[in-house]
Amino acid sequence: MLGDTQMLIDRPAAAQSARQPAVKCILLHVQDDTSLEERFETALSLARASSGHLRCLHVTPIEAYVAFDTFGGIFVMDDVIDALGDAEKQLRARVEEKLRGEDVTWDYVEITGNVVAQILKHASLADIVITGREPHRTDFAGPAIGILGDLLQRSRTPLLIPSSKGSPFDPTGPALIAWDGSSEAADAVRSSLKLLQGASEVRVLRVDQERSEAFPGTQLLEYLSRHGIHAELTVNTNSSGGGDDYVAGCIMSQAQRMGAYLVMGGYSHTRIGEFLFGGVTRTVLQDCQVPLVIAH
Incomplete structure (x- = not known):
């Protein structure tokens, strides 16, 4: 079973959709x-x-x-x-x-x-x-x-x-942040703020793997809000115990349903470990059908 919960933070006074990316x-x-x-x-x-x-x-x-x-x-x-x-x-x-x-x-x-x-x-x-x-x-x-x-x-x-098979990249379209509470994910969000500030909609997706978070999802919403970015948090409960392929599939499916570009951190494990045993980063790099913004 896949359970979803959502949390919203009040939208800032200025309409987010009226803003443009600050990527110069x-x-x-x-x-x-x-x-x-x-x-x-x-x-x-x-x-x-x-x-x-x-x-x-x-x-x-x-x-x-x-x-x-x-x-x-x-x-x-x-x-x-x-x-x-x-x-x-x-x-x-x-x-x-x-x-x-x-x-x-x-x-x-x-x-x-x-x-x-x-x-x-x-x-x-x-x-x-x-x-x-x-x-x-x-x-x-x-x-x-x-x-x-x-x-x-x-x-x-x-x-x-960019995606070679999906929709073209829309800098002012929706964005999905893949969140696992790691410092790599936090770095990806922080380094992508200039881009996210122009998104018409921002959602944060966490696939719950029963792991402790260095930075909880609610703290991420507060951080984004302080930068004028309204976001929604969705938690997918991984009750089936699926591994990295399951997590990567959830992330990419959600991004495709939204028509969004994906923001995520890369290589939260060592790169050699990702290469030998797979991993969310490696799977997404190979198979992602939406534009991908990724940082380590």
Whole structure:
């Protein structure tokens, strides 16, 4: 059986739906993959809604330029350099052509280096990072979940991952906060306040696993209210004793029913534990059908 309870806090005097997100510095990770269009449209929607500046960052992995011979030597391949240079020019021309017709301020940065390190460097003065689930040229870029895991573990800026199968991201639409009382969940909420302030509706969902909370759900509602965000708390009673897959399923189903983007903390367990034994973070990163805002 699944039991639901709700708790409401009085709405602040100013109508929340009349406000806009306060996200002013948006970092878009640009790479030529199948989710580029979703990321691009998400970035534009957020920049328009918040009157923010969009920085497009394209990182060419340093590994793309080198090869190893059978004796352990390293050499640079001239034909690869030419091919990568042409591909980068075409990608930049495509993105800039689209941006010139948009009513947002933007710039485009190209750099060669370690993908994760460069995104983290540029994210240090960004309000949010928009990235995807899959890398380009996986032969040297590494597995998508690996890259996302590195970003999530090391970044102090929340990641926004658009859905490739669900509805487009609406910065002023409803938001669902997945709450488990952990410091990671609290960090995700705090780092996403600028975005949440523009949401038309905010709900907090806790799937009760009979664990102690460092920060109770009612305290979260008070915290949000002090920042001008009205929220409702729903507690789903996990009487069946379901594990992480059950919890992840409840969270994603609720977000889909609301038509909301999802805010959650990532890796409340160690990352190696999540990798070996599964976990809510890993399941959501792989299967989430709604836009996801996640922070560690």
